Amino acid sequence: MKKLAIGIDLGGTNLKGIVLGSDGERRHLTRIPTQAEKGGQQVLKNLLSLIGVLIEKSGDKDSVIGVGIGTPGFIDSDGTILGGAENLPGWRGTQVFEPIMEQHGLRATGGNDVTVAALAELKFGAGKGVNNLVCFALGTGVGGGIVINGKVYKGTHGMAGEVGHISVETDGLQCSCGQKGCVEMYASATGIVRLARYFAAGEDSPLAQIAKTDPDAVTSKLVYGHVAKNDSLALKVHHKATQMLGKAVGITINTLSPDRVVLGGGVMMAGDVILEAVKKYAARHCWPEIFEQCTIVPAQLSEDAGVLGAASMAFDEFQ
């Protein structure tokens, strides 16, 4: 009989859920507001309610083997949120798995949102057919996810994969984590905007004009629109961002020798221009033999990576 798993993707704005079949069939994609501003207990209540809706929609509770949850920050193996989820006030310290068992009688597992997205890429997207994969998600920050021997690697306490805080520049930009020179300060959407504003002073290009007269109008999308037009400031920002990202990617390849590195997140809407530059710079920070065994590719799944990965993780752990 076909088994089902529920996958939940917890975002700062929306809670998304899906019912995934063991044959890969995707059903009942559902989205409700997270209501993050109402605090951790309300978020938990909404999460439980969404699981209830999905069980009902599945029409076959006995086939549901469990629930997988992707969440910002760190979730311990017992289901306690350990931190790192700044966009969800009061979420830290919440116990997630016990109420799911109490209310719905289902086992649950969880992982960092980028970590579960990495598993989804391995199962359904840019990593199909490989065993070892690392994801870099270029969004507001730079998140990371690691899949080893086909399974999500979370570390003992669910904290592995913080590749966004690899320090790539000595005495570099001060990061909120306390370090200097974290790759997230350069290659995230906010990092790219920061670089554009910072370098604008010395430039006289169209983008520099915007950055000087209306700094709030600068976005990573605007910067990459100008990269396509060979704007001198945009190119300078692009080179710095991809150089720093390439170094972090190279360090990760040297350490883990993955079959594939997947670059995702909103910044990757810019596509090949980032991919090719990162490949070039990453090669400089790797042993050639190790680099040759790894391909660097863009993510293939976009919005649904979270729910698919979360449900897949439930299959991996409970099937």
Place this chain on the structure above:
Amino acid sequence: MKKLAIGIDLGGTNLKGIVLGSDGERRHLTRIPTQAEKGGQQVLKNLLSLIGVLIEKSGDKDSVIGVGIGTPGFIDSDGTILGGAENLPGWRGTQVFEPIMEQHGLRATGGNDVTVAALAELKFGAGKGVNNLVCFALGTGVGGGIVINGKVYKGTHGMAGEVGHISVETDGLQCSCGQKGCVEMYASATGIVRLARYFAAGEDSPLAQIAKTDPDAVTSKLVYGHVAKNDSLALKVHHKATQMLGKAVGITINTLSPDRVVLGGGVMMAGDVILEAVKKYAARHCWPEIFEQCTIVPAQLSEDAGVLGAASMAFDEFQ
């Protein structure tokens, strides 16, 4: 019935072997010259001969489930040496597993020498009781080994764990691998000597006198002998080496969130002074929550880590 596995540690000078019982009993530790200077085929011949000796000594060939081999450099899952073993000329390209099967009828598996030592620390030494562990071996270079979920992590082609080539300084010292600022350039035995010679010009301490008048007399042991006497040059070298190593350790902890980082190799004969400095600097390059979950400790097994880890790997794969 008790099972046995043969573990081989292939070094530039000696080939060491052991027969390990599934209950942890260690028998018949044997050492023969590698004869590296005679080329890869002679090394292979000696390896096969050593395995033959150990089978005979075991007195019970039917209980031997297989052979594990720790080698410098990279060994692919099919037993081909892929490179990275500069101290063994002609070793690259050698096929190791097939002749073992042909000549002795035993399955074989292999891993980088530091990787198998990391497994030995997990099973018998500084990592007992944990699941996820990373080893840094501070020798002529800086080697690395990763154990994940209790098993050696080699990467698909046996190349994972090159933490010695994490670049920790922008525009730092030029490494033979092509990168600048690899941690190996600072925190290996040769790196420490290099730093001592480099910084000697500006110093007038007893160690600086030696470095200026007899540079060949400088060893990492001599440097750490002078650290104990508060020699100003020795302290400067110590701070730089451990700062760089601490950064690489911090990056690794952020990426893998291991339960334990084990520092081994000849340089660690200096002991606590290095350990404490690395802890301090690593903390600055980690998320506090991730750092808290990891302890940094010295290796407990010395010479026998290689053979024990190699034999343990055979048990993990063939039992």
